[in-house]
Amino acid sequence: MDNTEMYKSLDIDLKAHDALMGALPVLFQECFLNKEQELKNLSYFYSVIADIHGARVKELVDHKTKGPVIGSFCIYVPEEIVLAACGQLVGLCAGADFWVPYGEQVVPKNLCPLIKAGVGAKYSRTCPYFQVVDLLIGENTCDGKKKTWEIFSDMVDMYIMDMPNKKSNEGLKLWQEEVKNLCNFLEKKFSKSITFDSLLNGIQKVNAKRNALRRLYNTRKNSPTPISGIDALLVTQIGFYDDIERYTKMVDALAQECEERASSLSSKNNSKKRILVTGSPMVVPNWKIHHVIETSGADVVVEENCTGTRYFKDNVSIENASTKEDLLKNISDRYINNINCACFSPNIGREEDILSLCKDYRVDGIVYVSLSFCTTYMVEAERIRKVAKENNIPMITLESDYSFGDLGQLRTRIEAFVENL
Amino acid sequence: MDNTEMYKSLDIDLKAHDALMGALPVLFQECFLNKEQELKNLSYFYSVIADIHGARVKELVDHKTKGPVIGSFCIYVPEEIVLAACGQLVGLCAGADFWVPYGEQVVPKNLCPLIKAGVGAKYSRTCPYFQVVDLLIGENTCDGKKKTWEIFSDMVDMYIMDMPNKKSNEGLKLWQEEVKNLCNFLEKKFSKSITFDSLLNGIQKVNAKRNALRRLYNTRKNSPTPISGIDALLVTQIGFYDDIERYTKMVDALAQECEERASSLSSKNNSKKRILVTGSPMVVPNWKIHHVIETSGADVVVEENCTGTRYFKDNVSIENASTKEDLLKNISDRYINNINCACFSPNIGREEDILSLCKDYRVDGIVYVSLSFCTTYMVEAERIRKVAKENNIPMITLESDYSFGDLGQLRTRIEAFVENL
Numbered sequence: 001m002d003n004t005e006m007y008k009s010l011d012i013d014l015k016a017h018d019a020l021m022g023a024l025p026v027l028f029q030e031c032f033l034n035k036e037q038e039l040k041n042l043s044y045f046y047s048v049i050a051d052i053h054g055a056r057v058k059e060l061v062d063h064k065t066k067g068p069v070i071g072s073f074c075i076y077v078p079e080e081i082v083l084a085a086c087g088q089l090v091g092l093c094a095g096a097d098f099w100v101p102y103g104e105q106v107v108p109k110n111l112c113p114l115i116k117a118g119v120g121a122k123y124s125r126t127c128p129y130f131q132v133v134d135l136l137i138g139e140n141t142c143d144g145k146k147k148t149w150e151i152f153s154d155m156v157d158m159y160i161m162d163m164p165n166k167k168s169n170e171g172l173k174l175w176q177e178e179v180k181n182l183c184n185f186l187e188k189k190f191s192k193s194i195t196f197d198s199l200l201n202g203i204q205k206v207n208a209k210r211n212a213l214r215r216l217y218n219t220r221k222n223s224p225t226p227i228s229g230i231d232a233l234l235v236t237q238i239g240f241y242d243d244i245e246r247y248t249k250m251v252d253a254l255a256q257e258c259e260e261r262a263s264s265l266s267s268k269n270n271s272k273k274r275i276l277v278t279g280s281p282m283v284v285p286n287w288k289i290h291h292v293i294e295t296s297g298a299d300v301v302v303e304e305n306c307t308g309t310r311y312f313k314d315n316v317s318i319e320n321a322s323t324k325e326d327l328l329k330n331i332s333d334r335y336i337n338n339i340n341c342a343c344f345s346p347n348i349g350r351e352e353d354i355l356s357l358c359k360d361y362r363v364d365g366i367v368y369v370s371l372s373f374c375t376t377y378m379v380e381a382e383r384i385r386k387v388a389k390e391n392n393i394p395m396i397t398l399e400s401d402y403s404f405g406d407l408g409q410l411r412t413r414i415e416a417f418v419e420n421l
Numbered sequence: 422m423d424n425t426e427m428y429k430s431l432d433i434d435l436k437a438h439d440a441l442m443g444a445l446p447v448l449f450q451e452c453f454l455n456k457e458q459e460l461k462n463l464s465y466f467y468s469v470i471a472d473i474h475g476a477r478v479k480e481l482v483d484h485k486t487k488g489p490v491i492g493s494f495c496i497y498v499p500e501e502i503v504l505a506a507c508g509q510l511v512g513l514c515a516g517a518d519f520w521v522p523y524g525e526q527v528v529p530k531n532l533c534p535l536i537k538a539g540v541g542a543k544y545s546r547t548c549p550y551f552q553v554v555d556l557l558i559g560e561n562t563c564d565g566k567k568k569t570w571e572i573f574s575d576m577v578d579m580y581i582m583d584m585p586n587k588k589s590n591e592g593l594k595l596w597q598e599e600v601k602n603l604c605n606f607l608e609k610k611f612s613k614s615i616t617f618d619s620l621l622n623g624i625q626k627v628n629a630k631r632n633a634l635r636r637l638y639n640t641r642k643n644s645p646t647p648i649s650g651i652d653a654l655l656v657t658q659i660g661f662y663d664d665i666e667r668y669t670k671m672v673d674a675l676a677q678e679c680e681e682r683a684s685s686l687s688s689k690n691n692s693k694k695r696i697l698v699t700g701s702p703m704v705v706p707n708w709k710i711h712h713v714i715e716t717s718g719a720d721v722v723v724e725e726n727c728t729g730t731r732y733f734k735d736n737v738s739i740e741n742a743s744t745k746e747d748l749l750k751n752i753s754d755r756y757i758n759n760i761n762c763a764c765f766s767p768n769i770g771r772e773e774d775i776l777s778l779c780k781d782y783r784v785d786g787i788v789y790v791s792l793s794f795c796t797t798y799m800v801e802a803e804r805i806r807k808v809a810k811e812n813n814i815p816m817i818t819l820e821s822d823y824s825f826g827d828l829g830q831l832r833t834r835i836e837a838f839v840e841n842l
Contacts, residue, residue, distance in 0.1 A: 108799045140586035147800035165561035170598040177591040378529045379568035
């Protein structure tokens with residue numbers, strides 16, 4: 001299908017967009033299509049990537065007649081509230097090196113590639129998701145993003161949620177207010193009234209998505225794992241921008257297939273080492289680390305990051321909630337209590353999460369990956385290293401960006417790490 | 422005087438400390454003693470630096486029998502409350518390149534030199550100020566510091582104040598609670614009761630220090646300026662760890678001398694360009710940028726940074742305060758409303774401050790200096806650049822660390838900038 005007219009209506013720079021789209025198929029072929037694949041339900045997710053700037057963008061354009069399309073950069077932005085306001089939430093974190101030089105025209109080079117690529121995607125007018133959104137909801141989870149909102153706000157309509165840096169009583173109160181404020185803001189901004197029922201409906205949809213992803217991830221606890229790490233990562237990544245109900249159904253179908261495959265594989269001996277990946281988020285098309293690990297003879301069995309367990313590990317409670325305020329309180333609690341982002345200090349919950357994932361997923365080694373200049377995760381590596389050591393779990397710390405210049409070096413280090421497990 | 426016994430009692434690494442102290446006199450000679458100096462009241466401040474690890478450390482050691490010595494890394498830690506708890510507040514920000522390699526053993530290289538040097542100073546046991554403190558009060562003003570407290574807390578007793586990222590109502594409330602919590606914590610921790618009177622007394626002392634510094638800085642509005650920028654910077658830097666009452670007296674005496682000198686100079690023609698320096702803090706012995714500017718034919722007439730106007734520009738109000746709670750509220754208000762740190766987003770107040778300083782100090786050009794990897798100030802440079810351009814004030818943006826490797830490059834850029842003013 002030719003999307004040219006749609007792209008024109010979204011003010012996309014067609015020539016630059018063509019250059020961007022030229023790079024993706026090669027990468028996708030290399031990371032996904034060249035390997036053995038027995039799970040037939042993955043084909044849906046592969047097709048989403050193959051048409052990444054097509055059908056889904058069209059759906060979002062069409063949705064705009066019914067409600068807003070809202071972009072976010074963080075799993076701290078409550079999708080429940082956006083859904084309750086008849087909105088669709090789209091993850092705008094950008095994972096392509098293509099956008100980095102564009103971003104570096106506006107922000108310093110010493111920022112993480114995710115932020116630079118995000119700025120570059122907007123600045124270059126080559127990402128239809130950026131072009132389609134009516135509003136971008138930012139959040140103050142790191143200095144880089146917090147300060148970059150000031151630059152974004154010259155290019156796009158923005159609303160910013162503040163975050164505390166400590167999970168203290170005061171921090172909790174601040175976050176509760178921010179959640180309420182978001183609700184009020186969206187109601188006003190888009191003239192949609194958010195009711196108990198619409199909020200409950202939103203919560204149920206997002207909880208169902210989380211349930212499906214947990215079901216899928218649970219199958220990875222099996223040895224051998226029924227799904228490769230890179231495929232599981234891809235599935236989670238797509239959850240950030242796909243239609244939530246269709247996506248949930250497709251993840252459930254894939255999970256069921258994985259459950260069956262796990263049973264049929266259970267008699268086989270697994271000689272592969274099992275890796276937990278943890279650190280900064282990995283967003284489409286950043287598949288680099290998984291690709292290197294899984295072509296170095298190991299399996300990634302779980303990701304403790306924002307494009308992994310942190311995204312879906314806990315539901316919003318709907319028990320004992322009889323008012324909209326109760327539901328907002330439950331939303332606020334779920335996010336602040338259960339997402340153990342390195343933006344918090346201290347962040348003991350993450351240490352506990354990693355240890356329990358290592359146990360549940362029978363992990364042989366931890367690959368700790370920070371995006372370059374991602375200060376919070378880089379510094380927190382020191383504490384996780386200590387905890388891993390105390391628990392006799394080998395760990396390697398990597399720092400990388402979106403370029404491919406360090407592939408050889410990464411492969412050497414990862415192969416040596418896997419060999420020594 | 423031989424301080425060896427005192428250093429031993431503070432568990433200082435004597436050999437490494439000797440190496441550190443070898444470097445300082447050369448730098449001090451180059452930056453201060455080689456230039457013409459007509460202000461006799463500067464000799465006190467020069468002598469403080471010349472004996473930086475001597476008499477003042479001894480005073481702090483002696484003070485410990487009366488009350489705590491408390492370290493901080495930020496002008497957001499309210500000195501008033503520390504004084505009210507019979508404490509002495511010492512600025513621990515570290516400005517020497519010597520400590521950076523020590524710090525890099527524990528924290529990532531991609532952190533600002535101020536943090537790396539701070540960690541290194543403690544880790545190497547070569548800074549008597551770090552060794553003498555009973556408690557370090559951290560604050561969450563940037564990702565680097567926020568996460569580094571987790572590493573510091575393995576080496577030293579720490580208390581951390583959270584900060585909001587927005588000056589919103591919720592942010593204000595969070596900060597008010599943090600100020601109250603600090604007060605309660607110090608009372609309990611050091612068994613000192615903080616009363617209305619002791620708090621009032623603390624406020625009056627810090628306000629007097631601020632008044633003296635403002636009086637001194639006001640003399641720099643004259644053209645020609647009666648005091649060089651590097652000398653004024655030195656005076657402000659010393660305010661972070663000197664005895665507050667003696668210091669205030671000495672600044673007042675210097676300010677009076679500068680007032681007189683300004684009158685006698687007023688008939689002279691000033692051909693030198695007048696520079697405002699803004700950006701990240703500059704702490705002892707980081708005199709690099711001022712030294713280069715002032716040996717390139719220009720005068721630094723004001724610093725809009727934490728070792729400049731941000732440190733002292735507004736007093737804590739004591740009007741209409743009849744209870745301890747009133748005073749704590751006034752303290753909280755003064756800090757959150759008047760310090761326009763780049764940790765806030767948006768940070769419009771800083772744009773206004775810079776513009777009004779440019780006017781009051783008759784500034785010809787702005788030198789914007791970020792420490793390497795100081796994300797908040799680096800990104801905010803873009804907005805300040807816009808504001809400066811709109812107001813036809815030339816601005817140059819520099820990024821530098823504590824090393825001397827970039828001195829030549831800095832000089833070339835600064836000379837070209839000054840020449841074009």
